[in-house]
Amino acid sequence: MSDRPIVVVGSLNMDIVLSVPRMPATGETIQARSVLHVPGGKGANQAVGLARLGARSVMIGAVGEDGYGRAILERMRSFGVETDAIRTVRDVPTGTAHILLTPEDNSIIIAAGANARVLPEDPARHARLLAQAKVVLAQLEIPEQTVLEAFRLARDAGARTILNPAPARPLPDELLRLTDILTPNETELALLSGRGIGTEEELERVVRDWQDAYGHTVLVTRGSKGCAYLEEGRLRTVAPLKVPVVDTTGAGDAFNAAVAYGLFREWPLAETVRFAVKASSLSVRKLGAQDGMPVLEEVLNA
Numbered sequence: 001m002s003d004r005p006i007v008v009v010g011s012l013n014m015d016i017v018l019s020v021p022r023m024p025a026t027g028e029t030i031q032a033r034s035v036l037h038v039p040g041g042k043g044a045n046q047a048v049g050l051a052r053l054g055a056r057s058v059m060i061g062a063v064g065e066d067g068y069g070r071a072i073l074e075r076m077r078s079f080g081v082e083t084d085a086i087r088t089v090r091d092v093p094t095g096t097a098h099i100l101l102t103p104e105d106n107s108i109i110i111a112a113g114a115n116a117r118v119l120p121e122d123p124a125r126h127a128r129l130l131a132q133a134k135v136v137l138a139q140l141e142i143p144e145q146t147v148l149e150a151f152r153l154a155r156d157a158g159a160r161t162i163l164n165p166a167p168a169r170p171l172p173d174e175l176l177r178l179t180d181i182l183t184p185n186e187t188e189l190a191l192l193s194g195r196g197i198g199t200e201e202e203l204e205r206v207v208r209d210w211q212d213a214y215g216h217t218v219l220v221t222r223g224s225k226g227c228a229y230l231e232e233g234r235l236r237t238v239a240p241l242k243v244p245v246v247d248t249t250g251a252g253d254a255f256n257a258a259v260a261y262g263l264f265r266e267w268p269l270a271e272t273v274r275f276a277v278k279a280s281s282l283s284v285r286k287l288g289a290q291d292g293m294p295v296l297e298e299v300l301n302a
Helices: 042-052 067-079 113-117 121-125 127-132 144-157 173-177 186-193 200-214 251-264 269-283 296-301
Strands: 006-009 013-019 034-040 057-064 086-089 095-101 106-111 135-138 160-163 227-231 234-238
Touching: 006 042, 006 144, 006 251, 013 067, 034 042, 034 067, 042 057, 042 067, 042 135, 042 251, 057 067, 057 113, 057 121, 086 113, 095 113, 121 127, 121 144, 127 144, 135 144, 135 251, 144 160, 144 173, 160 251, 173 200, 186 200, 200 227, 200 234, 227 269, 234 269, 251 269, 269 296
Parallel strands: 006 057, 006 135, 013 095, 057 086, 135 160
Antiparallel strands: 013 034, 095 106, 227 234
16 A cells, blocks of 8 residues: 555544343333443544554644553554554643443544544644545544634645544535545434435435535435435435444444545445445454454455
8 A cells, every 4th residue: 555644633532332132212221231342433433443454553642741642542553553643732631432332323422622623733743644645535534624624724735635523513615615525324324414315216316416515425324225326316225234342432433434544545436435434344243343353354354
């Protein structure tokens, strides 16, 4: 592979994972089966996913000056992620994600912490790094203006951009027009578009109208159904592999990392989507988003 980096601009969290038999009802207290502290955050997970695939993975972000922050950085370095562009801030704690994990799915509550201090000055400070990048990948667990600045610099340098719009919220036109690939799930796409999506036909119309409006590619992640995208103007869904499911927390992050890898390799869209769906499928076999990220050979041989 080329030595040009894939730069991830995003969040770093300590995931506090509570394994529960089911989601509690309103006002109900239930007993967790176990609790784990696992390094995570969408940005960090995607950076680890890229490193596991063999890419030169570089992260821009921030952690607090605390035990969680030190543990996250050490873990990322162990996977081969370059962390020199991650700042340590002193007056706020490292971000945390509080995850309720059931046998079927998960729910997540985020406390931003140091992620809220990833400001537009951070990508600007690393403009030379972004100018070297072939692909820049970002999410929305850091301030929107920071992602916008990173994508401006990336576009000026000729890099391709991928936006994972989570947590979803209405986004400015400029950011959307600076995006080459958008990777929402169905709920996020409905919120972004302001349109209901209840059938395959409605999903196809929303994706087509969105792509016509913003000129980028939309890859809709669909959980157990896989990923949907337009091929020759018609909706196509690529189904996931059938594997034992242990933890779905990092499946979307594995997908985004694999899309970035395919874009870096300049693979055709259909090949990139198949590769990303396989990577996402394989990621759910282990507990912990980062530990579940597959290596390249696993994905190619799956």
